[in-house]
Amino acid sequence: MLGLRGVSLSFGGVKAIDNLDLDLSDGIVGALIGANGAGKTSVLNVINRFYEPQSGSVQYDDVDILRLRSHQVIKHGISRSFQNVALFNQLTVFDNLLVGADHISRPGLLTNLFRLPKARRHGREARKRAERVLEFLDISHLRARRASELPFGERKLVDMGRALTTDPKLLLLDEPAAGMPEARHESLAKLIRQIPDEWEASVLLIDHSMALVLSAASHVVAMDFGAKIAEGSPDEVRSDPRVIDAYLGPQDAAQQDGAQAEAGLEG
Amino acid sequence: MSELSLSAARRGALVKSIRKLPLGLRMLAIVAVAIVAIVFPAFEGSDSFVMYTATQALVYGLAIVSLNLLVGFGGQISLGQAGFLAIGGYAAALLAIHVSGLPIPIEVLGAGAATAVIGFLLGLPTGRLRGHYLAILTLGFGVAIPEIALNWTSLTQGRTGLTVPPPRIGNTIFPTPTELYYFSLVVLVICLVAIFSILASSTGRAFAAVRDSEAAATAMGINVTATKVLLFTTSAFFAGVAGDLDAHLQGLVSPDSFPFSLSLFFFAAVVLGGLASVWGSLAGAVILAVIEAETSSSSGWEPVILGGAVVLLLLFLPRGLADFPYRAQQALRRWRGRKPRAAVPPSRAEVS
Missing domain, CATH: 3.40.50.300 (P-loop containing nucleotide triphosphate hydrolases)
Known part of the structure; x- marks a missing residue:
């Protein structure tokens, strides 16, 4: 069980992560979505100790991750791509x-x-x-x-x-589908779905490809400008007005509501 | 750990990959080299200058392989490898002089261990430095060691240096050029077996992982700083053993035996032979020893010829001598493939 509480990270004046709470249960595939620069990769870099957050806590099972050095994170079962x-x-x-x-x-x-x-x-x-x-x-x-x-x-x-x-007990995947032809996304999503059962690991996935995320993950967190804007099942998050705003801009949202899944919602 | 930027993962690889021949051919080549190395003294044993040069090639071989561990296999840099040889040489001399009847294996291990301790201490700060800073630090080390040897006269006899007795086991001593050659050959082979064993293990993979991507190595649980310190310690150990061999070959260690230029020649030989190639380094050592021998009567030409060789080689064999067998094989294939085709007159499309 991974739990982030009130994590904030900024570089100079730029807020990369803004007071983020995030939970991921064991044995599931979770996804973190958001446009470029929303702070997704920064979250992974905080979890595996490449970045030092200014505030907040990161807990994995009973381990206070922020007390570890980055090469020790894997000893507690957290691995990444x-x-x-x-x-x-x-x-x-x-x-x-x-x-x-x-x-x-x-x-x-x-x-x-x-x-x-x-x-x-x-x-x-x-x-x-x-x-x-x-x-x-x-x-x-x-x-x-x-x-x-x-x-x-x-x-x-x-x-x-x-x-x-x-x-690993928790696998952090940073845009596994990037650079792959779209035809292979479905087979990749299938592989990722198998990881909890075959490898006894939960997965936290980041990707731009909405199709991949919706197909692979059972729990989705959407971020914008470093903050969480929505959380829930893939369907709930996809239809959340704030997510649609963040991806498409408010004025287009009404017309494009139906086309979003097919378009892949590229950020 | 925010100083560990992810862009480290994208740093251009220093090492151009060495392309290898099939295993069978490589084995054949290794056996051939081994036979030549073993029977060599039977033909040239009477010529002490040739034997000296051959033994020097073995000693340089170990020194250059130890440097290649750092540079080619570990992605670090050292411009002061001769400093490690100096420490090994002085340690060997002091052990041989002050501990009477010391068996030679213990003396060799002692010289290696003493140098490894210095390598460890030098590795502590270097584990946190990279690139130009590391180059300057190791350069300073290489320059400082002969100066220390020159001025610490109570230990080193200053410029006079220390006379090194020939290697001994029990009451048997090995003073002749041929015996020194075989002594060096045996030590070199043992060290090479050890080095190959390390490189093929998880330790060797950790060295390469740190070289190729520090960020990914860290994510895979490798302590990057500790791994670099271990790499420096290992490299220093083998360089120290090379210093021990060198001390016996010269019969004398003095501050003049380890000029800064020697470190640069070693570095050039690593590039000449091919980064991350043990066999390339050995070939580089033979070339270095031969150039040194051929220019011994006209001092000053050695760096010119060596520099020229490096420039020519980088033009024609950018991956180093280690790439030559592969290139030769490819050329042979092309030549064989062309022969029948040459009989057919070229078509118009080919002419135009």
Whole structure:
């Protein structure tokens, strides 16, 4: 159970997040929607400690996340993917996934140097986990490819896979559909819907593509200018007048009300 | 952690990927190199200058691989690697002089460990620095160490330096050029096995992860600062061992043995050989040792020739010597593919 209370973050005079409350239950796919600059990615960066909020609290189960350093967040089960894809470019797809699995037990340098039983066991388990992720995402054929060689859409999949190999309890996905052809959005949404059951992890998803969000998520929070403007089931949020205003501007809203889902509500 | 900006993830990769031959061919090449290295003294053992140059190539090989760990595999920079060799060399000399009957494996490990401690201390601030700042800090280190050696006369005998006895195990000593060669070869091979073992493990992946994206490495639970400190410590250990070998090869350590230019030559050899390539670094070491030997009678030409080699190589083999086998294979394929086609007269479209 993730809970943000009164989180505010600003850069100089710009308010990126404004007094945000956010709850995400276990075992579900939640989504955060909003136009460019609404503060969605900033929320993820607060949760995994890249940004230090000026006020508020972030609680995950019994852990006060704001007391952790950013590399410790994953130990409490929170993993993430990146909007702009931050793969380890010179490593193969498989090695990228292994880095994700490496945090589960981190053998020391000397343990690794002498290939002690602990290091060998870690290697076996990491490889097993990475194989399972390759299969789940159907990217086994890319395993030996260098990450830098892949097209953007596939890099996004590998990025998501790397976050999955960490054995997360909560997976933060930052625009997983960006750079993917629209034809693949539905299959991606299906994959994301499977994550709570197959991987025993809840998902917090950010995306511009309204179609993807509506299809994948069961709980949606809409943001505008850093503040929460609506929350509820996908249908409730989609028909909320404030959400329509934020996406389309008030004057167009009346005419375009019906067309919004099809148009994808790009921000 | 707001200073850790996400744009770090988008920093251009320093490392151009080395393209590799198929595994079978690579194994064949490794076996061939190993055979040449083992039988080499049987043909040249009588020529002590050639043996000296060959042993120097082995010592430089370890030094350059240790630097490549930092630069190529870890994405950090060091312009003071000779400083680590100096510490290893002095540690070896002091151990050999003051602890009588010390077995050589203990002495080598001791020299490596002493240097690793210094590497750890240097790594503490460098773990938080990058780019130009790191270059300047390591440069300062490389320049400072010989000065310290020069002035700490009670320990180092100042400019006179310390005479290093030949390596010994029990009562057997190994003073001849051929014995020194094999001694260095054995130590180098053990170190290479250790380095490959580290690089293939989760530790090696953490080094590469920090190199490729600090933000993503952090999100994957890697403590970036601790990993950089560990990388510096590891690199220093192997550089210290190289310093130990060098001390025995020269028979003397003095402040003049480790000029700042040596650090730059090592750096050039890393680029020459190819970033993140152990084999490329070894090839770079052979070239460095040969250039040094060929220009030993006309001092001053060494940097000119080495600089020229780097410029030429960057023009024709931008990924370094390590890329040569792949390029040669591709060229061979093209040549084979063209032969039958050459018999057919070119069509008009091809001519125009």
